[in-house]
Amino acid sequence: MDEMRKKIIIQEINSRKESRMLPEQYCNYLNYTVKANCRHQNRIKPGAKKTTSFPGC
Numbered sequence: 001m002d003e004m005r006k007k008i009i010i011q012e013i014n015s016r017k018e019s020r021m022l023p024e025q026y027c028n029y030l031n032y033t034v035k036a037n038c039r040h041q042n043r044i045k046p047g048a049k050k051t052t053s054f055p056g057c
Contacts, residue, residue, distance in 0.1 A: 009034055 010031060017027035 006034065006038055 013022075013027050013030045013034070016022045017024055022030075
């Protein structure tokens with residue numbers, strides 16, 4: 001996932017957490033998932049099949 005897109009997603013999750021639009025535990029899980037998924041994507045070899053559910057990651 002490109003860095004700008006990752007930042008926007010994380011900011012949006014944190015915004016919803018602060019405004020209590022989503023439960024704190026759910027936001028924590030989403031943040032963890034986005035960060036872990038992107039770390040995983042950075043380890044995939046070029047040309048390998050992507051298995052992510054986040055388009056553009």
